[in-house]
Every structure is written in structure tokens, then in C-alpha cells.
Amino acid sequence: MIPAAFDYAAPETVADALAALADSDDAKVLAGGQSLLPILRMRLNAPEKIVDLGKIAELRGIREDGDAIVIGAMTAYADILTDPLVAEHAALLKAAIETVADPQIRHRGTIGGALVHADPAGDVGAPVLALDAELVIAGPGGERTVAAADFFEDLFTTAVGEDELLTAIRIPKHTGWGAAYEKFVRVAHQWSIVAVAATVRMDGDAIAEARVGLTNMGSTPLRATATEAALAGSAGTAQGIAHACGLAAEGTSPPSDLNGDADYRRHLAGVLTRRAVLSAVGR
């Protein structure tokens, strides 16, 4: 398990990192390394250059910014899990990250690395999408912001260009929203077979608003828009929720593999969405 040879840069600022990327036609960015290192070691990829973001302090940390919280792309899962701002304003993200792999990986892996890697079975895409986050991307031409809905383009493909870096995730505060992440796996350390991220704003017993993100139901994280529409403004009865959640798989194209075929995943999406929404509304 020895990677092929590569050049290595460990810049200390975003500007230097962008310069290092601009310098090569075949560079890969190393964040927490929880996906990239196995890929290199199994020689599934052999980039000419690795740009390691580990020394860039400005990419780490979580802060409040008006009606949003801003999470640095290099913030480790473990730091997000213990952060009070996340717990208060983005409970859904915390719920999802609690299910990621194992403690070692949660200490090394970063939210930004996972988002840019964009494995559809990864657990942070769906909550970021459901929370209507904005992704801050730095490039040679300066900084731009992309809505989560436009960020995920395809399997392992995002709006982040070859010469760009994801620097931060800006999540609008969902203060007081109920949240749940229902993850379905066969063994604990497995990638999600299907998972559902649901967060709701209640108005008494009724559901005022609902956001539902789906993990591994297509080539990118998806929103269960039909379910969201059916839930919004509904009375929140068990029957109503069950009906709305039965629509979760509409418009999805899940994969088939050893863990289950597409039909089974569609079925799971419905069951898990119902369970996630019921849990999010507190039942």
C-alpha cells in the first residue's frame, strides 16, 4: 500500500495554496486524507502533486456571522460535533456527523474534504444541502459563493474547479429546528446504503417548514422536494407524515450494488424519511 511518487506542497495560506495549485496541471488537494490517502495507496489515482492544506490555520474553526454560522473547510468532524454554535443552529449537521465512520476518522476527516470529494454515500452532503448552505470557493480570480443546490454536479464532481479551493461552509441558522439523520448501514463503519437528513420548523403541532436531504439516492446528494412540499404547512399527523414521506424517492436514481438494488433503496428512502421526520418533530 505505497502511493506512487508525487510532489508535495504544504502552504500556510490560502493564497499560497492557490498558487501551488496553479503551478500544476495534475494536483490533488489533501484535507483530512480519509478518502484521498486510501485512493493514493491503492494507486487508484497518481497525481503529480499533493497540496496539503493541513498548515492553513485560517481554514479551521467555526464562527457566527449574523444569521449564519461559518465553518472553515478544514474543520474536523470531531470539532464540529463539540461546537455549541453547530448544536444550536445546525442540529441536522451534528446529527449526520455523529454517524460518520469511527472516532479516528472523525478526528482526521474534515467537512470540506468530504464535500469536495463528493461521494454520494458520504454523510455531510445531504445535511448541507437540506440546510441551504452556501459554499465559499476561493480561486485565482478571487472568492465566489455557490449555493449548495448548485455545488454538487455529479459523482465525485463539484463546482470547485481544478485551480480552486473550498474555504468555508456558510449555514443559515436553523435555530430551534428539530433534526434527525437516519442512516442505514449493515456494519457500523460502512458508507451509507441510504440515509435521510430531515429538519423541521414546528408551529405548535403543525409543521411550518421541512427540509429533507437524501444520501446515496443518486449521483449527488438530493432534496426530497415532493416530501418537503407535502409536509410544509401540514398538520403533522402521523398519517400525513407517512403519506408525505412515501414521496421521498420521487425523482431519484439510486445505485444498485451488493448492499441493495435501486428498488430496495427507494423503499428504504421512504421508510427512513418517515422515521427521520417523526424523530425531527419529536415523536
Next chain:
Amino acid sequence: MTTVDDRPSAEIGNRRLRKEDQRLITGRTKWTDNITLPGMVHLAMVRSPFAHARITSIDTSAAKEAANVIAVYTAADFPDGMGACANAWPITPEQVTPDHLPMVGERVACAGEIVAVVVARTAAQARDAAELVDVDYDVLPAVLDGLEAMKDEVLAHPDKGTNKSAFWKLDSAEAGTGGNVEEAIAAAREDGIVIKREYRQQRLIPAFMEPRSTVVDPTGEQVTMWTATQIPHILRFLIAATTGMPESKIRVIAPDVGGGFGGKLQTTPEEFITLAVARRLGKPAKYTETRSESLVSAHHGRDQYQKLTLSATKDGTVTGLKVELVANLGAYVAIVGGGVPVLGAWMFNAIYKFPAYQFNCQTVLTNTAWVDAYRGAGRPEATFGIERIMDELAAEVGVDPLAIREKNWIKHEEFPFTSVAGMTYDSGNYEAATARAKELFGYDELRAEQAARRESGDPVQLGIGVSTFTEMCGLAPSRVLGSLSYGAGGWESASIRMLPTGKVEVITGTSPHGQGHETAWSQIVADRLGVPFEDVEVLHGDTQVAYKGLDTYGSRSLVVGGEAVVRAADKVIEKAKAFAAHLLEANADDLEFSGGRFGVKGTDQGIGITDIALATFASHNYPEGLEPGIDADATFDPDDFSFPHGTHLCAMEVDTETGQTRMRKYVCVDDIGNVINPLIVEGQVHGGLVQGIAQALWEEAVYDENGTLVTGSFVDYTLPTAADTISFVTENTTSPSTTNTLGTKGVGEAGTIASTPAVVNSIVDALRPLGIHDIVMPCTPERVWKAIQSAGSHDGETTTEAQPHFDEAAPNNADPGSTGEGNAQ
């Protein structure tokens, strides 16, 4: 000199922490890959990506020019060969056994087979250069599945003309150990119950923790090989036998070895290649596999299709059992690959009194990784088949699965009992183990909860799975092995050296790779010789130190190797007695040995055995006619196997909405005879249970239609971790074995053998009211859910695509016991 007064009164039975754990857990020890020798070169293998292909050319020129590459070799560079991976157990004289060479030059017969080796100054440079070796292949059609292979349409080895390797049969009427099974089945068709079932034992990967690694030092008079193996002695013999090197010029060392589970019971291509390269270059050489290589090219386990026909009277008394197996051996007949399924011959009848029995085993070759021993080796497969079909019989008769077992099992007063397969079970008490297991489990309460959930239509149903297993272990009586054409004996050797400072060295021919022999053997010797546990050092795994042995597998180390240690210790005492008599000026008949001391009966006179060791070291004063020294060797060849047994109970919640299963409770009460160290036993049982549960729920080696291993990493080969298991309740009942002095049976494989059917039985039990009578392993949530779906859609009929149907002409339904029709998938 250490005094013996503060020792515990008995070491045997003590929960001693393991002596070896600190160094094993921290890794500060001699793992093979930790070994670095002066001038050592590193190897990287070039492996075939194709399951079956003709090699048309190999261009090594670019690799040879890469940085710090010393050599690149193909099979053509070794015209006299490099030795061979031998089959030590041809199960029939006619067995088709393709030559298994470490490196092939013309045709590859499975993915991962080695076609070239790169030698470089560093492992990284070797790996880089291996990418530059350019091999052209003509891809040939590949046969992967055992039943496909039976058709002989695509041949794994076209020159052999067939995929069928050997057919092996045991028939109780022919052997004189029972009646005619066909007559029993015919009679039951008239007036009784006949149940036919087909079960699949999926292919598994042993997945030991330490990847395989080999270091060879060719300098010096003896060539030394350190290797991560379970079988240093057998390997040394087979290197000599297949390379022509004098055995006396070969030293094999299994240093600390990080697990094996049968997966390191092999002589591997990589070992032969590393040896050949080191000798060719005259330099020490190292090869360590990657995990990816290990999954593809270390041997796999299981992979059987089982067809069972059970006959019984209407009240559920069994009258006959017919077993027909198709065992996929992979591309070659590995060291005991053909023999592993045959071990089932004595185990399918299990603990039940079948009057008539027949076992048929057809082995077949395919273009897949070779298949050989994996924890339990033949016995888990058999136990699964019989314990599954006994549940089917219970359902057919309409009684509790434990009741049908009790009706048919050997009563404790009937031991020793000769089975219909001709084995004599020396001891056992199935009633006692079952009663205790039921009590610990809360059997009646859980049955009541199951009924309540069924009644209320709870989406989470509860199932209770039973497995009352036995196994044969302590491999093996040499004469029995001889009668089966096995290539070696089954004895074991031990030596005890009494050092002048009072310390004791115990040399064992067994070769631990995680079992804790150093601790257990120390406990045995401490008690036997009356010396402190800490003063005993156990040496093993080096053919120069432990020059005689048959290594570790088949739950043999304690019951065979431990007995050899006991006998060596007894010889030490016997020798020391003459010296004691001399030094005490007493008659040997007046001496008694106790607590490490020879005392003269009726006096306070005496001398410690360690004082005698010092006296013989000095040898200033010893009896005329005796050699100075009390060291001793012993070789023990067992008269018979030992037969552990146990009752395992599993409660499983099945979420009918998703097919997800969640284990609620697992209780096992095993009778493994006397226990040397309960802590080690618990560890063996816990680990064994998880491995068996993993077969039921999680693990399967899957090839795609081209013969590429899909489960080529732990992302897809879903090995469980502690996070996936619950706290098990384990206890023992004790019926001491009568085949060895210590009264021990084996425990290394018990948990694995017993747990798989208990788990599958629990899932089927939860869903049986829906008409479901099988789920193919691993019982993934998808398979469970699909079984539920198709059961529901057929209004309780057993037409489920998750149920196995191997032969379209013979659907998988019970004869009169049928609850539905099969449909092929």
C-alpha cells in the same frame, strides 16, 4: 532461586492475563514485516488482473531500468522451477490436481496469480517498477461458480478436460455403521416425513489482521525463512520436498504471527518466490503483501452448495440423512483444500442418532482464488446444514426446535457413542448444556414475547435461533489420517528443559498465532512441575528450536500439543526422581512428588525439582549409570478426536419494514472439557462467535462475471467490528474428554461453528409465519426484506427469491413437508 511457596495452589483454571499480550498489542515484537536485515532487498509481485488468460508476452525492460531495481524475474528465469504449492491430502487416488506453481509463464487460472516479481532496494521502488511490467494476455473464458463448473462447459484448466476434481463418499450401509439411506427415505415417503433443502455456504475471506509477510536470509549455511504462517514445520518439509533443497539446510521461523484463522495454513507462492529470489541474488529478501493483495490472493474459505435430504417418522424421529455437496476449490487443490469439505462427512450427522446416513462430496475447480481451511474448516459448513434442517423438521412436526433436537440427540448416559459416520464420541451432556443455556437466555420469556409480537403485528418481529452443535477437533490420530491418504501424521511434540537457575523452557511443536499458548502451556507446566508460572518460558515456531512439530490448526494445539507437554513434564519428574533418591539417600519408592518437591514419605526431608536441575547442571554428585540431566521430550499421538459441543441460543429482532436485523441476546453454553484458562476460552468463544455471526449476516467474497473480486477491500468486504456486536453470555458445562490426560477438548473453532446456524435460524424463526423457510447468507437487510415482500405478495406461500434454488429441475421445497413452491433465481 525462586521459592515455590507463594504460588497459587493451582494454575490450571486461573484467569491469567496473557503473557504475550503486551508485546503483541503494542506491536513491539517480531512481526515478520518488522524484520530488517543488512543488504535486504524488497519484492513486489506482478499479478494477473484476469481470471483466466493466456500470457502472450511479458516485457520487463522498462521495469528493469527503473530506479534501484535489482532484477525482474518471470517464470522463464527459473527453468528448474521454484518449488510448488503442494496438495497434502488427495482425497481420492484419481483426484484431478492441476500443478500449482508459484509463478506461471503460460496461463493464469485466477485473478491475482503471480506472473512476475520485481526486486528493488526499497519496497516503494519495487512497487513503482511493478507498474512498468507490461504483460499481454489473451483472455480465456472463465468458470467461477461451483454449479457452473459441474457442467464442464467452460473449463478452469482446459488441459484437464474436466472441472471435476474428485468425488468422495461415505455410506453407512457400505461402511457397516448404519442402514441404507435410500431405504430410509423411501420408507418415509410412504409413511413419514421427507425434507429436502438446498443451502449455500458462501465464499469467505479469512482476513487475518497481519497481512502475510516473508523474509528470507540465504546467507550462512542454513537458509532462514521468517514467515507469517501457522505451519513452519510443514512449510519446511514441503520446501525441501518440492525444491530439492536438503531439509537440513532450511530453517523456518514463524515469529509472532498476527492471526490466521486457517488462512495461514498454506504454503504460498509468495513464500516460494521470496526464497527463490533470495537464493538467486544471495541477498536477504522481503515480501509483504498489501491488504488488497491479501483479499485477492490469500486463500478463501467455505464456498459449498449443499443438498440435504432428511427422513423422519411422523413424530419427528430421524431415520436418515443424505448429503450431496458441491465444493468449489478455486483454481488449484490447495494444501488441504480437497479435504476440508470431506471433514463434513463425520459432522453432518452431528449429535443426532441417525440410523442411516450417506455423505457425497464432489469437488470442482474454477477460475477463482483457491479455497482452503477457514476457522472450522468443513465443520461449520456441516453444522450449518444439519442445524438448519433440524429447524425445518421441527417446523414440519410443529414442535419447538429444542424439542426435536432432544428427541433425536444422544443421551448423556449413552456415551461413549459411536455415530452413524463411525466416530466414537467420548463424552458429552447435551441435556445439561441446553438446560443451562435456556435458563441464561430466558427462553420461555422470549418465546412469550415472540408470540405477543406476532399477535400484535409488530413491525419488529422477534426470532429465536437454536444451534446444538458438536465438532471433532484435536487433529488428529495419525492412523486415521493415514487411512484417509492425508500426507502427514497428527501427533505433536514437546520438550522441557530444566535450566540450572530454576527456570523452565517448554518447547512446543504447535505454532501459536494469537491463541495464547505461552500462557496456557505455562499454566500446565507450572502445575505439573510445581514451579512458578512466571518461571516458565514457552518457545515455539522456529524449526531450529522446536525442531519437531505439526503446528497449529483444527483446534489441536491444547488437546494434542498440550498433552505432549504434560507427558514431557511427567518424564522430567520421573527422571528427577532417581536424582532425588540419590541426593536424599532414600529409596525412590519412598518419594512422593508434590508442589515441586520430592519428599521422603513420613519425614520432613525433601528436595525441590529446581534444586535437582541445578545439581544435574553441576553434576558433581549423581547416580551411577544415569546421564546427568532431567530434560525430556515427548511425542503424543492421540487415539481419537475430541468432541466439544454446546447449545447456542440467539434472539434476533427483524425490522419487517427494512429487513434490518438487530441481535437482542446471544447465549452459549459450551462443553469444551476442562478449562486451562477461562479468560483465553472466553476470548476464543467471543471471537469465534463474531466470525460465525459475520458469515450469517455480513461477509461474502463476491466475484463479478469476469472473475474480478468485487469485494476487494474492506469497503465492500464488510468485516464487522466491536461496534456491530453485542455482549455475549458465555458459560461452560464440563464433561472432561477421555482422550487426553488434561480432559480438554478444543475451543478455537467452537464459536464459529455453532453461531452461524443459530443466527440464520433466528431470522427464519422470526419470519416463518410468513411462509419463509430460508434466507441466503449473508442475510443482508435487502435479502430479508425481499423475502418478506415476496412472501406477502403470495399470501404466505414460500415463493421468495431470497430463498436458494440451485437446480431448476429440483426446486427447493420439502417433499411432503412443502409449504410452497420454489422459483429459480
